[in-house]
Amino acid sequence: MAVRERRGLRGGSPGEGGQLLLLGSCSGRIHQLALTGEKRADIQLNSFGFYTNGSLEVNLSLLRLGLQETEEKTPLVGFSLSRVRSGTIRSYSARDSQDCPLQKNSSNFLVLFLINTKDLQVQVRKYGEQKKLLISPGLLPEAPSKLGLPKPESTVIPKADSGAAKPNKVTPKPAVSEGPSGEDKELVLGLSHQNNSYNFSFHVVIGSQAEEGQYNLNFHNCYNMVPGQEHPFDITVMIREKNPEGFLSAAEIPLFKLYMVMSACFLAAGIFWVTVLCRNTYNVFKIHWLMAALAFTKSISLLFHSINYYFINSQGHPIEGLAVMHYITHLLKGALLFITIALIGSGWAFVKYVLSDKEKKIFGIVIPLQVLANVAYIVIESREEGSSDYGLWKEILFLVDLICCGAILFPVVWSIRHLQEASGTDGKVAVNLAKLKLFRHYYVMVICYVYFTRIIAILLRVAVPFQWQWLYQLLVEGSTLAFFVLTGYKFQPTGDNPYLQLPQEDEEDVQMEQVMTDSGFREGLSKVNKTAGGREPL
Numbered sequence: 289m290a291v292r293e294r295r296g297l298r299g300g301s302p303g304e305g306g307q308l309l310l311l312g313s314c315s316g317r318i319h320q321l322a323l324t325g326e327k328r329a330d331i332q333l334n335s336f337g338f339y340t341n342g343s344l345e346v347n348l349s350l351l352r353l354g355l356q357e358t359e360e361k362t363p364l365v366g367f368s369l370s371r372v373r374s375g376t377i378r379s380y381s382a383r384d385s386q387d388c389p390l391q392k393n394s395s396n397f398l399v400l401f402l403i404n405t406k407d408l409q410v411q412v413r414k415y416g417e418q419k420k421l422l423i424s425p426g427l428l429p430e431a432p433s434k435l436g437l438p439k440p441e442s443t444v445i446p447k448a449d450s451g452a453a454k455p456n457k458v459t460p461k462p463a464v465s466e467g468p469s470g471e472d473k474e475l476v477l478g479l480s481h482q483n484n485s486y487n488f489s490f491h492v493v494i495g496s497q498a499e500e501g502q503y504n505l506n507f508h509n510c511y512n513m514v515p516g517q518e519h520p521f522d523i524t525v526m527i528r529e530k531n532p533e534g535f536l537s538a539a540e541i542p543l544f545k546l547y548m549v550m551s552a553c554f555l556a557a558g559i560f561w562v563t564v565l566c567r568n569t570y571n572v573f574k575i576h577w578l579m580a581a582l583a584f585t586k587s588i589s590l591l592f593h594s595i596n597y598y599f600i601n602s603q604g605h606p607i608e609g610l611a612v613m614h615y616i617t618h619l620l621k622g623a624l625l626f627i628t629i630a631l632i633g634s635g636w637a638f639v640k641y642v643l644s645d646k647e648k649k650i651f652g653i654v655i656p657l658q659v660l661a662n663v664a665y666i667v668i669e670s671r672e673e674g675s676s677d678y679g680l681w682k683e684i685l686f687l688v689d690l691i692c693c694g695a696i697l698f699p700v701v702w703s704i705r706h707l708q709e710a711s712g713t714d715g716k717v718a719v720n721l722a723k724l725k726l727f728r729h730y731y732v733m734v735i736c737y738v739y740f741t742r743i744i745a746i747l748l749r750v751a752v753p754f755q756w757q758w759l760y761q762l763l764v765e766g767s768t769l770a771f772f773v774l775t776g777y778k779f780q781p782t783g784d785n786p787y788l789q790l791p792q793e794d795e796e797d798v799q800m801e802q803v804m805t806d807s808g809f810r811e812g813l814s815k816v817n818k819t820a821g822g823r824e825p826l
Contacts, residue, residue, distance in 0.1 A: 319527040321674045322350075327518040330389075331507040333367075333674045336529040337538030337754045338494045338503060343530050344369075345427045346505070347489040350524040353405070353511070363402040363411065364510035366390050369492065370397050371501045388510035398503075399423065403479065403486065410488055412475035422493040425477045427528075485522075502538075502754035507674070525674075534601035539757030544601065546758060547594035550765040551587045557769065558583030561776055571781035573637040575628070579779075582624040583772060589617035590765070615669075619662040626658050626696055627651070629734060632779060633700035635707075635727065647699050654695050661688040693738040700731045730778060737771045 319334060336344070346367065353365065368389060390402060399421065402411040412423055479488050494500060505527065512518040533541055561580050565572050592614035596606045631637075634647045643651070664685035668678065707724040741764050749760035 320524075321527070322524040323674070323676070324522045325520045326509075326523060326676070327512055327520055328676070329509055329512040329518075331509075331523075331674045333505045333507055333525065334527050334529070335502060335504045335537075335673070337501070337531075337540075337757070338529070339500055339531050339533075339538055339755075340494055340497050341532045342494045342500075343428055343491055343528075344503065344505070345489070345491040345526075345528040347427060347487075347526040348523070349487050349526065350522060351403070351486040352484060352522040353486075353509070354519050354521050363404045364388060364390060364508075365403045365405070366410070366508060367401040368397045368506045368508060369399040369401075370504045370506070372504060388508070388513055390508055390510055399492075401477075401490070403488075405479070405481075405486060408479045408481055410477040410479050410490075412477060412490075420495055421499055422495045423475055423490060424493075425488075425490055427489050428491050500538075500755075502757075536597065536601045538755045540597065541601065542758045543761060544594050544597040546762055546765070547590045547597065550769065551590035551594060553769055554583050554587035554590065554772070557772060557776075558587060564776075564780060568781040573781070575631055575637045576779075576781055578624070578628055578631070579772075579776060582621070582628050585617055585621045585624055586768070586772075589614060589621045592617060615662075615666050618665070619659070622662050623655065623658050626654050626692055630654060630696045630699050632730065632775065633696060633703060633727075633734065635699075635703040644702070646702065650695055650698055654692050657688050657692050657695075661685055661692065664688065690742065693742065697731070697734060697738075700727060700734060703727050704731065726778060730775070733771060733774055733778075737767060740767050 321333065323331075338344070351365075389397065390400060397415055399415070400411075400413045402413065404411060414421070477488055477490055479486055507523065507525070509519075509521060512521075529535070529537070531538060531541070536543075558580055561576075561583060565576055565580065592610050595610050596614060599606050599610075630647075630651060634643060634650075636643060661684075664681045667681045668685060704724060704727050707720050707727060710720050745760055745763045745767070748763060749757060752759055
């Protein structure tokens, strides 16, 4: 049985991402990455936060390098395991593109797994202070743990014959621990050669609290370091991470409860908002019901998100139907959010009742971009980190999101300028100044919301330890809830709001003037009615 799966939501949508394989009676979260014709020198496979007794299992089932046997003394192909303070920082990103990370002792790496295709062995080299990581050949046995039986310490690969290796036969090497002298020993794993491909497996156990942290696993092929001289290769690798509490990373374990609580908060806010609308039916506009729909959609999206994390942590895989529902509600929530902000910012129903040409163009740009951003989000969630297009879609999502956040500020600015011009010309100075103050506050709210959720929260995520990375989601969801509440308070349908303080006999006249007034740069003037006092139109 195979199920689409990825970190974070870990699945739900079709794609070329990882798969979840159910082995026998034991279900485990497994990342399965298969690349063909790959030319990259470095592949970022995965990042995971481990607690004590957490485990990392890697099974390289197929590796075809696509080059002739070389006489290199130092292997140029292998894995690296590094530990970082934050899951968003890669440890070798600043190195020279011509410098092979497998040929030097780097303080950034904890362990190197050097694949020696000539001698059919994998040399395991440890660096830095974290030399007590428990590294053994083979994968962790699961059946004995389910039955309460003791686990064997390691899976030893059978010793190979002394004869030469044949290309189409399995030729494993023994897995032994050896070293010249001192307390550090070099572990040598067996490398099998079958059908012109290589394969081996190993597992790492976090043995103590000192080894806890965020670990990055990467694959390096230094034969492709020189641009224009790449050698295409094929690789299929399975990666499985576990923590004592389940299959989630250390930073993701609290997310089930967090999203459940935030879903309840948005639901309560939506119910309260509906009660406010029902008590003030005379002053309610369509946009008020749109704000209610946004709160409920956000609540449902967080609910599905929380349920997905629960099943991932407990069973090792998500429920595909729930994951799809999360994608749908996430898309609706994103579209409703930007539509609501743009409508409020343009003053629709509060200042005027039609949108200008410039504002319609903004909607024509923001809404398609939001659809693209949500497509990028779904693609990222259905891909493995090592996929060739993962980084591209991640950059698209970040860029499109920033463009949308910048674009929705224009209607607010145009509304402020419109109110500034109207306050000195239509005789309703006090009313328009009150509206102007209201929209200036809303402009500041939008700026703070965008900067906090896109920049400040990300900086805080980089600064906190690996096990507190979930605070980023808490700050984002908390600031979103605060933004919703403040927006509802500013534009609540009550009689003391500035846009409802107009005299009844003048209300229709002022509304007509506002409909015919272009908000922003006054591209064209339309015909308007004069007031009883003979006031000229704008």
